[in-house]
Amino acid sequence: MTRSSVRHDPMPAQPSMDGIAVLQPLGLAAVRLSDGFWVERQQVNRNAAIASGRQRLEVAGNLENLTRAAGHADPDAYRGPYFMDSDVYKWLEAVAWEFAREPGDELRRDFDEIATIVAAAQQSDGYLNSYVQVTGSPRYADLAFGHELYCYGHLLQAAVAARRAFGDNRLWQVALNVGDHLVRTFAGDGGNRGIDGHPIIEMALVELARESDDRRYAELARTFVERRGYNTLRAHGRHPSYFADRVPVRESTTVEGHAVRAVYLAAGATDVVLEGLDDAGYFAALRTQWQNMVAAKTYVTGGLGSRWDGEAFGDPYELPPDVAYCETCAAIGSVQWSWRMLLATGEVQYADLIERTLFNGMLAGVSLDGDEFFYVNALQLRSDVVSDDHRHPVNGRRGWFDVACCPPNVMRTLASLGGYVATRTADGVQVHQYASGTIDAGTARLRVQTAYPWDDVVDIEVEEPGDREFEIAVRIPAWCASATVTVDEDEHPVSPGYHRVRRQWRAGEHLRVRLPQPARVTVGHPRADAVRGCVAIERGPLVYCVEQVDHPGLAIDDLEFRSLGAVERVEELLGGIDVVRFTAAAHGSDQDVAASAVPFFAWANRGAAPMRVWLPLAQVLP
């Protein structure tokens, strides 16, 4: 079979040009971030996290599993949970995006060596799963928990990334073999009619279709989406809702069950929509699901998943800060879904949630040093909490986990972050996220300079204006009530949403966005019982929290909020942050005490001591 190879700009989730997307991504070749907040995180991600990933995979046994998979079965030799392969693929994907961001011989060498191990493990018919091969277990015998298609999903995503990043052909061939194997095995009525307990294959097959220009893969993705919701997955005490299998996608009005599974499925269904394969009414349902998720099942940090039990979404407005699960992977899945909805619609709400989630729910998942990770991102850690579960925030961030989904997921997300900054249309560029660097939209080239989120100003200079009129759209975040835009020295107020300036730009012209970021307090929805009578402190895109370490002699468990104070830059604290001062009181006391809040993403970098995002107000009884 010959395939036309459609090389895309390196970036996850690139809709085909013949799909329904309103916006087209600008990937890591078009958007080059130069410095500032996110680039600092990316450098740390490269040097501390990605660089040590290979050793992590060796120590944990992932690579050994794959090496053994090429040989004879030995039931006792397999190490770790079923889905160990997926960590390898996620890390390979991170390596690929990181190479696209900034090439490096070591990255390429590591990638190729491990891709060679993966290729050697693949069986002649395309099947590949180290658990099944090492233990000699039957294929696809436990689709609910076996994670075989889940591992494929990450493999395909890694292969697509490497294909886009450096024209890889090694893992790419493995991926095509997997894709063909899946089509033979699962497509059509005569084959296996099952679905995997953990979605991701849907997104991955669509990406494989995009990159290979082979539509069969996208159609199989649609088939998997279509099969879901008929209560076929029920195992190990888990009900269909856990597997996002209780209600068909087109009939579902909200997200439920295991949060990562739910948003991965939603992202995959959105990919199916983006490829123009939505003959089932998915898109209207997905819009409703997303709205209801944001209205009633999303934390102020963008975190998803209220429950440890089943790592799951809660009921509407069930959003406890203390026992929030908010798996780092769920925040990442949320960004992936919102990104696809943004491409499909061009609507600002999706970019707003991406910003909130990246700066808070996702970023708290990794230490400032870049090499330790939270699995669970609660919005409160009480005092007197003990736990022998290493996922619990009280035990601090960890370098790796026995279930190690989160660390390499953060790595691939940070490495590919530039791809979420801007998009293009035929005659325009849309700047969704603010970071210093250049944006090459084809029709024009922009230089962005900003110290965002620490500074209010984003300066966009038109370096190469192109030869015709085009539109620059800048996102005014929903949190910003007093934004202004300056063009030609004319500063005028603008409202949240995309502010669009269409003209024949000249080289050297500036569009300056000012996004004033006073500290503010946020009140929860009145049905959100867990935060009733509380406020959260926010500033710009950042959610703040109070850490016990900043309040010696004052138990923050008993802290009550009184009034906001000044915002103060403290360079020597937590890598340089803006601290929000506020006045508080101990419960039952009339005496004002000085208190301070730090960005939520930076918490637990001075030990995992009590912390809270939501601060009670003094209670008034009737």
Place this chain on the structure above:
Amino acid sequence: MTRSSVRHDPMPAQPSMDGIAVLQPLGLAAVRLSDGFWVERQQVNRNAAIASGRQRLEVAGNLENLTRAAGHADPDAYRGPYFMDSDVYKWLEAVAWEFAREPGDELRRDFDEIATIVAAAQQSDGYLNSYVQVTGSPRYADLAFGHELYCYGHLLQAAVAARRAFGDNRLWQVALNVGDHLVRTFAGDGGNRGIDGHPIIEMALVELARESDDRRYAELARTFVERRGYNTLRAHGRHPSYFADRVPVRESTTVEGHAVRAVYLAAGATDVVLEGLDDAGYFAALRTQWQNMVAAKTYVTGGLGSRWDGEAFGDPYELPPDVAYCETCAAIGSVQWSWRMLLATGEVQYADLIERTLFNGMLAGVSLDGDEFFYVNALQLRSDVVSDDHRHPVNGRRGWFDVACCPPNVMRTLASLGGYVATRTADGVQVHQYASGTIDAGTARLRVQTAYPWDDVVDIEVEEPGDREFEIAVRIPAWCASATVTVDEDEHPVSPGYHRVRRQWRAGEHLRVRLPQPARVTVGHPRADAVRGCVAIERGPLVYCVEQVDHPGLAIDDLEFRSLGAVERVEELLGGIDVVRFTAAAHGSDQDVAASAVPFFAWANRGAAPMRVWLPLAQVLP
């Protein structure tokens, strides 16, 4: 071996006379309840629940498992989870207590027939477990989850109950064989050094020791308590804390992990203390654990367990009403533990918690018709909640469960309830719970008449005064701020705690307790974030709740409490209850609306629609 047979008054948990108990129980022969609130529940329990239990055990396969256990192994023939035997034993225990309460030929016949099946299943060395025997699995191969000793625990409790209730010798011999088998297998350094993942064997062995007068059983119970807390139990993704195995009993300052396991272990350790076997400092630790449980880990209903994940206690003050687990069995375990602490100390706090738990956390677990049960007793059901988990309150009470621990646990508790009413000392009687009937304390005989909890007055008449001075102690509940006691026409105010009247009583004299029960509002602890800004309505020992069905046109999710109104008797509602009227408002509205609350125990008897115990106050922002 010959054993002296010490027949006790039928009642669970009867400390030996040579132990340290301050109070001695008065069992079902000494305390005869005649009518009123609890007797109505007991009649329903007998006629609707216990009477159908045998059929439940036949349909679910429990009896088939035991019958097969006597034959050859057939791995595919076993039905249900590992611990199916325990449901049989719990039901047999209920039958025994019910027989003691009110004899019946059918009860006795059922008991004997099933005891015969059990006896036939026992192996020659005393081992007995239908899962292991039917499937041919190895014995004690998975102590963490196999529940073998857990099943024994319930078997021993049933046998002790039947021994006390009607001098049973059939199940009793099985129990002695089990006890001896356990001593041979687990006692001493040379034997199996393991412990069962689910405590209860500790309580059960102590009871076997009491009834058989064979101290080896109690010493083995102490051994099991002593072995716990060294992180030996870790399996199926569960950590030692889940199994109450993270910290030794004597070092632990609180309860944690799986709530039923934790309180069963604590009750068992208290039994070890009661038998004078506490050479390890358990008792001081148990007192601290109980205090901390009540202070920070107990719901207003007496319910225990904040988390679905691991059916577990939460962190201190983690007490969300909506996702509360509050397993019915945990409430029952709490009563068992508090009862033993009460016997050990004579302190009123334990009887107070028993009352709160029986009337609310336990009683909500069973329908007014007596034949359907809640596994989970949340204090709030939101609107728009769906769940495919049959334990979830939104799916209503159920006749039985695949894990059917709760229904027969309720049955045995209601049948033996008279045993928790009163105790005696050498020259006194202590009335802990109020219900009409007679109390024969040996030294004296009392007649109690009351419509409690619907009426304020408890009248205690001395029917047979005995020939010397003795003390009547009556419990003034902590919730009662304006109680009075009348003796000899002299009514005087009394404070919460035991009010004691010691004198030479004359036949026909009365001690009248008045416990005024105006409706009241309760505010949560300031650290209990989930109920901040809310009040709960209580009246006497009853916690109230608001049900959607009583508020057409008003979404109780948005209800705010304003002020208490009248208490009104409504005979035609929910079997006859006192309704608490109050004034409320919809969130954001200034308009008063009339609302009403019903006892929490009676909720979901008109469908499982939205309900809430905690009612928000209008929120006031600074």
